[in-house]
Amino acid sequence: MDCSYYAAGRCRSCTQIEVPYPEQLATKQREVSDAVGAVEWEPPFHGPEAGFRNKAKMVVAGTIAEPTLGILDRGGLGIDLAGCPLHERAVVAAMPALRELITRARLTPYSVPERRGELKHVLVTGSPDGELMIRFVLRSSEALPRLRKHLGELREQLPHAVVISANLLPAHAALTEGEQEIPLTEAQLLTMRLNDVDLLLRPGGFFQTNSTVAAGLYRTAAQWTDELAPGSVSDLYCGVGGFALHLAAPDREVTGVETSAEAVDGARLAAARRGAAARFEVGDATATAYLDADLVVVNPPRRGIGELAARLDASRARHVLYSSCNPATLARDLAAMPSLRPVRARLFDMFPHNQHAEVLVLLERR
Structure with a gap:
């Protein structure tokens, strides 16, 4: 690869x-x-x-104007990996729209060195049928009104995003997500069709990568x-x-x-x-x-x-x-x-x- x-x-x-x-x-x-x-x-x-990973766990860093989606370097600064070739095509294709939403909704990327900011991670899961589950991991509920305000625009860009939610992770800790999940769409089940069996995945649930x-x-x-x-x-x-x-x-x-x-x-x-x-x-x-x-x-x-x-x-x-x-x-x-x-x-x-x-x-x- x-x-x-x-x-x-x-x-x-x-x-x-x-x-x-x-x-x-x-x-x-x-x-x-x-x-x-x-x-x-x-x-x-x-x-x-390549293109086999159905889930992207993207750390959000950088600035509102230029957010990075990827990982952190040793100093806690963002390294953008939005085009990672491990991820399924539908997951990679969603990254530009997610980056635009961060800027449009003014979702301040969380700074690990400074321990401030709101948006910590964006988690994207793709189904075998090309549908998406998108989860925004926030430090608090402060940014929720802005996220909800611009959700319609995101769904216009990504009509196959059938499950969207926010997850609250208040602690400054090496965790991907917190315990509280806030639905942002009526649907909260992503259908993962394997063979002839439909498996139903909720936000935060485990599924093979x-x-x-x-x-x-x-x-x-x-x-x-x-x-x-x-x-x-x-x-x-x-x-x-x-x-x-x-x-x-x-x-x-x-x-x-x-x-x-x-x-x-x-x-x-x-x-x-x-x-x-x-x-x-x-x-x-x-x-x-x-x-x-x-x-x-x-x-x-x-x-x-x-x-x-x-x-x-x-x-x-x-x-x-x-x-x-x-x-x-x-x-x-x-x-x-x-x-x-x-x-x-x-x-x-x-x-x-x-x-x-x-x-x-x-x-x-x-």
Whole structure:
């Protein structure tokens, strides 16, 4: 992938960009193979090397007249990366209109060194159908009237921006967003259509960064599950229901568990619209009572499943599908489940040009 920002020394986020992509894949395959061991490995799944990122987390800096959208340098000053080639085309195309809005609405970029200003971040998510979710992260509600005043002009420029909101982050902290979300459009659900499944994403909700590869991940999970033909499935850390809704079948009891009530609401609505035989509950996946399903799916954050591994090992689950974004914690968790043997695995490259790797592992009861 060619990147003018990298070539100019303005951004070094893509640490592996100078490594040929086939070599990147081979290195990641070795890392996940070391973590999982000798199992039946399917060929790595990957998408395009550029234009794959469906979400842009842009730090706003500079001035009202000349705002930057990108990252900060070591001194806290803005580096503009509005044309980052990692982002999907629709996300990149929205940046000029967002820059104009900042100037027109006089949204003062937040200065980290001076700890003053209002607009901290602009977060843009693109759906596979080309629709957008746009979130403005503000220090306070002071700029909300000006933002609302010019919202119509932004929507004229970006008619495919179906979800717009403001998020308040008062603290001077290394955070992307705060707890309070203020809707600016009636619609607050972005439809993320993967395969033939519509997943519904709310502002602040988690979704896989690479829609193309996420679709491949869910297809693979569905294929493996259909071959196992379990009567019951528990999807822990289910989020908006990506795995659960792909694994749902008329003769299969599927339950998703997630701590985020907003994500569960979206998953329930998606299931109802699809007519899927899946139910979703708000709960702590590490303390869930659904470990005795025929198949348990876990898709934890980078820290892994921790104490849940021992409980899964002692459960009556015949199979476990573990989707991991961290080979180190995956290896630790597999070692804590000696009664469950890894039998099948596949690498999914969600993050070209860096060292992160996603891997799906199927385990079966010994």
